[in-house]
Structure formats: C-alpha cells, structure tokens
Amino acid sequence: MVSLFDPIALGDIQAPNRVLMAPLTRGRATREHVPTGIMIDYYRQRASAGLIISEATGISRQGLGWPYAPGLWSDEQVAAWRPVTAAVHEAGGRIVAQLWHMGRQVHSSVTGEQPVSSSATRTECHMHTYEGRQPSETARPLRLDEIPGILDDYERATRNALAAGFDGVQIHAANGYLIDQFLRDNANFRDDRYGGSIENRTRLLREVTERVISVAGAGRTSVRLSPNGDSQGVDDSNPEPLFTYAAKLLSDLGIGFLELREPGPDGTFGKTDVPKLSPAIRKVFARPLVVNSDYDTAQAAQAVIDSGVADAVAFGRTFLANPDLPERLKTGAPLNTSDMATWYSQGEAGYTDYPALSAETVAA
Known part of the structure; x- marks a missing residue:
C-alpha cells in the first residue's frame, strides 16, 4: 500500500x-513585485514538503494584479528569487514556480x-488593489495578434524561473484566471480558433504548455486546473468532456504532474455542489495526479491515495501555520491554526512566526 509519506517521482x-x-x-513582495528577505525564511521553513509549489507569480506587468505579489519578468525579480530557492535547496527541499496571468481578475x-x-466580460468579484477591494472592470478580448506575445511572456517567465533556481514550473490554468477564462464557456464567447469547440477553447492551454515545455522540459x-464548479465567476455548462479532453491533452504532452483544485460544499474558497471530476x-x-482543496488531515489525504484517484495531495491553508506539516501529519501532532487577518498582510506576523514542533518542545 502506498503511503502519504512514501517518495514519488513527479516527472x-x-x-x-x-x-x-x-x-x-501571501503578498509579501514589494510594490514593484520583487521578492523580499522574509520570503527566504518562509519558504525555507516549509522545505520538508515533498514539493513546494510557489505562490502564484506574475509572468508580466499586464497579468499581475495582486498587490505585493511577486513576479518573474525582470532581472531584479530573478535576482531576488535566487536566495529563496537556494534556501529551500540548502534545507533539502524542492520548489517550482507557479506562473500566473490573472486575465480579467485584475x-x-x-x-x-x-x-x-x-x-469582453467582467466578474462580480471585487478586485484586490492597493486601496482595498474595488469593483471589477470589463475586460477587453485579446486580439489574435496579441496571443503570441502572451506565449512569449510564459516563455520568458519560464527561463527566468530556471535562472532563479526553481526546479521547474507550474502553469496556473485554474481558479478563473486567464487560461481558465479561455477554457470555460461562460467566459469565452470567441468565434475564432480560440473559441467555440473544446479543441479551440483548450488551444491556449496547449500552446502555453508546449512553449513552457520547450524551455523547461516536460518533466x-x-x-x-480547477474543473468542478464556479471559480471567481468562471464556469462551464458541461465540464466533464472539457476537462477530460484537457487532461488527456496534457498527459499526451508528457507533463510531470497535474494538480486539481476541487472544492466541495464546505470549501474555504469556491464552495460548490458540483461533483469532483x-x-x-x-x-x-x-x-x-495531485489533488487539492481543504485536505487538513493525514487520514483524508491517505484515503484519496488509497482510492487510486490521486498519487499525492497538495495542502494549502494547513501549511500556513504549520511549517513542518509533513512531520505533524506523520506523528499525529496537533496543528497550529492560522490567523486569517495576516494571510495577505505585510510583515513577519502570521508568516514566519509559526513554531515548528522542535520549537514548541523547547518552549514546553
């Protein structure tokens, strides 16, 4: 029987x-989207994860609308990421960069x-800005002659990620962001080769993945992907054929792994009654295949692995307050609870000050 704590080759x-x-x-970069020193400690502390998937990281100024989130389009950003990845590696960990274009969510x-x-659509969500949450704005549709530039941005960000010392990259095609806005039919009303049929709506996903693979390698x-239910206003009328087509496409391209964010009725973000795909x-x-969304116990994670559906589990919120989460899950140690007020705040509070088990033992 495969255990949650057994090794695995992810490509x-x-x-x-x-x-x-x-x-x-987490919003701890600068206003110019450059990683900061406290991010070194934050990621180092969590290096015992089987693999760290970095916070979503912008591929371009156009695509990054989250205040104080990091980017990967400039030399300054690359230089600031290097001590982060070096710290993870020195602690025995592995880390990939998640590449992000937010599309209309900016x-x-x-x-x-x-x-x-x-x-030309807009979401009902309010956007994060430096002045707080503001109403969304109507997006303009990307012209056909602009899409090659988007692919170039993904290629540049991939090259920059490798130059910054990341072990690979993850394409963020979920959660209602740009690629997801092309995938699903309540946001994509195009009548060109990027709209209409499932093959057309998955074209941008295919082209981005092929371009990234050309730099990083498939492995x-x-x-x-986030295949089940509404995500920030993006949804599909018939998700199973769409996402099984997309998954088969990605399997044929030979990517290292696929991660699925699938909330349920009690999900922290994006509650849905749509069955998991x-x-x-x-x-x-x-x-x-890696699954994610509100797994917070070893038993729940082991059960989905035992079912044969997943090969690994990506833990989200649980890692915020538990930098040594694998050890806590393995030993059954109690879990710290995160302070939601500090999830996106600046500074070390609620970021690097959660204790590991060793520190708790000394304190006791």
Missing part, C-alpha cells in the same frame, strides 16, 4: 513524500491598463 523531480505545499498567495489601478481576457512542467480525469491522465 523529473524526485519528491521525498507526497505532502505537497499548494500555491498560497484592476487597472494596479496594472496601469484595462484587464484582458478571452472575451519539469506541471499544470493546475478527478475520478474521470484519473482515467485519461496517465501521469502523477
């Missing part, structure tokens, strides 16, 4: 356990331009 990355750290936006006050998307490329995706995706 070309050898992970010592199957407790992955999910991407977690506000012009942050990016300096109108948001772009598959079509160091992964993708995140991971069992159907498992049938068509021949490579390591």
